[in-house]
Amino acid sequence: MSDQKSKTAEIEKVFLLGNEALVRGALEAGVNFASAYPGTPSSEIIERLSRVAKERGMHVEWSSNEKVACEGATAAAVAGLNSLSAMKNAGLAVALDFLTHASLTGLGDQGGSLVVVVCDDPDAHSSGDETDSRWQARFAYAPMLEPTSVNEAREMIRYCFDLSREYGCYVFLRSYTRLSHGSSIVELGPLPEATVGQAHPDCNAAINPYLGKVHHQLALERLDKIKEVFEASKFNQHFGPEDAELLVIASGNGLSCGQEALGMLGLQDQVGVLKLATLWPFPLDLVRKHAKTAKQILILEEVDPVVEVLVKDALNGTEAAQVQVLGKESGHVPMGGEITPDRALDALSKITGKAYQGPSEAYQAKLREVTDDLLISRGLTWCPGCPHRGSFWALDNAIKAEGGEVFVTGDIGCYTLDVFPEGKCQMNMLHAMGSSIGLSAGLGQMHKFGWDKPVVSICGDSTFFHAVLPGLVSAIYNQSNLIHVVLDNDATAMTGFQAHAGVGYNAVGDDAPRIDVVKLCEALGVPVTVADPFDLRGTTKALRGLMAQKEGVRILVLRRTCELVRMKAQKTKPHKVVVNQDKCKGEECGTCYSKFRCPALLKDPETGKAGIREDACPGCGVCASVCPFKAIEIQEVAK
Amino acid sequence: MSLATDPYNLIVCGVGGQGNILIARLIGRILANNGYYLAIGETFGAAQRGGSVFSSLRISKTRTYGPLIPKGVANLIVSLEPLETLRMLSNFGNEKVVTISNTQTTMPVGVLAGRNEYPSDQKLRAAIEGLSQKALFVPATDIAVELGAPIVSNIVLLGAVLGAKLLPISEEEVKEDMRSTFPAGKLELNYQALQRGIDTVA
Numbered sequence: 001m002s003d004q005k006s007k008t009a010e011i012e013k014v015f016l017l018g019n020e021a022l023v024r025g026a027l028e029a030g031v032n033f034a035s036a037y038p039g040t041p042s043s044e045i046i047e048r049l050s051r052v053a054k055e056r057g058m059h060v061e062w063s064s065n066e067k068v069a070c071e072g073a074t075a076a077a078v079a080g081l082n083s084l085s086a087m088k089n090a091g092l093a094v095a096l097d098f099l100t101h102a103s104l105t106g107l108g109d110q111g112g113s114l115v116v117v118v119c120d121d122p123d124a125h126s127s128g129d130e131t132d133s134r135w136q137a138r139f140a141y142a143p144m145l146e147p148t149s150v151n152e153a154r155e156m157i158r159y160c161f162d163l164s165r166e167y168g169c170y171v172f173l174r175s176y177t178r179l180s181h182g183s184s185i186v187e188l189g190p191l192p193e194a195t196v197g198q199a200h201p202d203c204n205a206a207i208n209p210y211l212g213k214v215h216h217q218l219a220l221e222r223l224d225k226i227k228e229v230f231e232a233s234k235f236n237q238h239f240g241p242e243d244a245e246l247l248v249i250a251s252g253n254g255l256s257c258g259q260e261a262l263g264m265l266g267l268q269d270q271v272g273v274l275k276l277a278t279l280w281p282f283p284l285d286l287v288r289k290h291a292k293t294a295k296q297i298l299i300l301e302e303v304d305p306v307v308e309v310l311v312k313d314a315l316n317g318t319e320a321a322q323v324q325v326l327g328k329e330s331g332h333v334p335m336g337g338e339i340t341p342d343r344a345l346d347a348l349s350k351i352t353g354k355a356y357q358g359p360s361e362a363y364q365a366k367l368r369e370v371t372d373d374l375l376i377s378r379g380l381t382w383c384p385g386c387p388h389r390g391s392f393w394a395l396d397n398a399i400k401a402e403g404g405e406v407f408v409t410g411d412i413g414c415y416t417l418d419v420f421p422e423g424k425c426q427m428n429m430l431h432a433m434g435s436s437i438g439l440s441a442g443l444g445q446m447h448k449f450g451w452d453k454p455v456v457s458i459c460g461d462s463t464f465f466h467a468v469l470p471g472l473v474s475a476i477y478n479q480s481n482l483i484h485v486v487l488d489n490d491a492t493a494m495t496g497f498q499a500h501a502g503v504g505y506n507a508v509g510d511d512a513p514r515i516d517v518v519k520l521c522e523a524l525g526v527p528v529t530v531a532d533p534f535d536l537r538g539t540t541k542a543l544r545g546l547m548a549q550k551e552g553v554r555i556l557v558l559r560r561t562c563e564l565v566r567m568k569a570q571k572t573k574p575h576k577v578v579v580n581q582d583k584c585k586g587e588e589c590g591t592c593y594s595k596f597r598c599p600a601l602l603k604d605p606e607t608g609k610a611g612i613r614e615d616a617c618p619g620c621g622v623c624a625s626v627c628p629f630k631a632i633e634i635q636e637v638a639k
Numbered sequence: 640m641s642l643a644t645d646p647y648n649l650i651v652c653g654v655g656g657q658g659n660i661l662i663a664r665l666i667g668r669i670l671a672n673n674g675y676y677l678a679i680g681e682t683f684g685a686a687q688r689g690g691s692v693f694s695s696l697r698i699s700k701t702r703t704y705g706p707l708i709p710k711g712v713a714n715l716i717v718s719l720e721p722l723e724t725l726r727m728l729s730n731f732g733n734e735k736v737v738t739i740s741n742t743q744t745t746m747p748v749g750v751l752a753g754r755n756e757y758p759s760d761q762k763l764r765a766a767i768e769g770l771s772q773k774a775l776f777v778p779a780t781d782i783a784v785e786l787g788a789p790i791v792s793n794i795v796l797l798g799a800v801l802g803a804k805l806l807p808i809s810e811e812e813v814k815e816d817m818r819s820t821f822p823a824g825k826l827e828l829n830y831q832a833l834q835r836g837i838d839t840v841a
Contacts, residue, residue, distance in 0.1 A: 015664075015671040125682040149703065150678070182706040183664065183679040185671050256678075256705025264709065341709035358711040359733040363770070370766040371729040376722070376755040378654065378747040380688045417688065422748040593751040599689050603751060615780070615789035 025157035032197035033076035039088030042119035057196035066091035080110030137280035227281035235277035254300030261344035299327035385563030385618035394539035413460035434467025444480025573619030583631035652693035653719030658793035663694035680706025743780030798836015
């Protein structure tokens, strides 16, 4: 918590990121144990906790994946500790196999607690999908709450720990990008003294599989009790006139968007707003009570019509059944995506007939003309010095040498940028964490059905430990024909360089056993080749050699530290890179800037010749080996 | 100094890695300290990968607004890259918006690849001027390079924001924040960058 304290207020106020507000609330609740696998927008939660872990007597870890993280956190809760796990929406899907079971058994009787924070990414700003985790609470028979602001996040997560302890079950707190990565002023509560918690060895929360049906009933009864608590929860609030004909029911970011839009239309005194923060079990009676006088209800929520469906269910068969429920299913708010002030404004305009006067027609016309003419997109690409640029350059060359007849499956990490126009666009299939190998294991059996293309799957080192290992074992056992490439860059780079089992240190920065990808693969009994992805020719040659072998699982580990990690540790440029203008052929060639496309390369607008952007170039020098005319020269920098 | 409107909507934008988030949060902290209600919205998953990055600040004397600025209602756009100024104008521009842009361009990779053409300086400048009530252009990166540290371009631009006197924050408050959040060894350089930025507008 580096941010400054407020000078004057009586209640201590600080300016925090949403994820930091969640961390503060968890610390106020006395959290003892926290485990997670990184995933945007959730990663800062464990990261910030790891910074204070030692002084607070906590155990904080990056686990191999979200399921392992939740299992560890649940074990701690069963032993009587306060524990936390945090993940993105995709991570929750990984953890659910365990979590659907854990909600049936509950957390035992040692007074422990567990809060599972799931951070959704509506609009998929930094995700492969915008899956709505709110459905999962019902699926997992677990309570779920959702804050509407950064300030509320702190208080709500604290409450979630209390609720978990009282009812002996874990509690979901659903966050979303605009909350987790939004910042605002947070009113702090008291921080308990830092003490090391006491684990109780006599705990017991084993479930007899033959009692699954009984536990299911117990979980349902628990939810019935929590529903009554939620009916009166202070986190659900009504604003504006009680007897309004139009009622807005808003959850999450829908609340601020709705209030903003009502203000812009001057409707704040005519429309009622029900803020709904307890999503599951759903407070049916509260909704029915506020729906009584309404003629229309507009639901403002993001991604899927979760609240909308629940409100319709709640009103069905009651005296409020004739109320029009508007939202995504009625077409007033688009299906999918974030809720924004503009979407709320559109919906309210459609319903009330009131319009907001934006910029003039003349301004908008000028804007359209200029932007159509000049505004170009800014595609995502690998950083200057990124080892992946070398790996995919070599892969691209090897595939071309095979006449383009290679099938590539990808995975989740910075290397996923290959699929964007600025990448090499070699990945033919791309799905979940670890899917590279599962898919290639299947494709590696297709030779039995007339398929003759080499299959290459690609994953990173963190992904390797997360979900690739079981697929790799399966592929070897079932004798699939494939090449699996591990891009080992010593980091979980995409989410902010978090530690993992292969880096030799842990979440709190202490030395830890380094699990060697190469040795692990060798122990599986298959051939392993190691290369440096910046040795472009060597890597291409290695790939071609492996492609020629045709049979069995062949592993290639491409080892080079993430440039940002290297730069952070060494703070030096190994080389000075210059373009010899006499040798450079300019646009006639263009190999470096138009094909290799390192963002530190420049193209002179007049001569078309290459140049180096000093402020961006990390001095890796790999571009020297892509120039066919040896025009890019590297000079050693004195150490 | 009071705000021109309430809420006052500020955008700080640039390309991943330029340090727009740092100055957005610095401004945010000072305003929060000065008793303003404040929310900042960001997406920073793509921060280091060459993509467009922006922070939206909602500043108010009366209540905390949501983090998202509605279309067409920005008051001030502070941009570390001129094409990004135009991108923000395309969503949030209006007749009264003020823009403060770094003059240094960063080519999208699509331009290097030959797929797109980056607009000429002249055209881009005219477009930004035509869509802003007032458009300031600051050679922030040139100045930072002169100071021997291109990384402080964002601080030079922050200086220009101070010089323009559009926000209720003072030079001394910025320096005070720097003292508590920047490494001590970097303070002198950042003070210089800030002063050079102020001088570009004064």
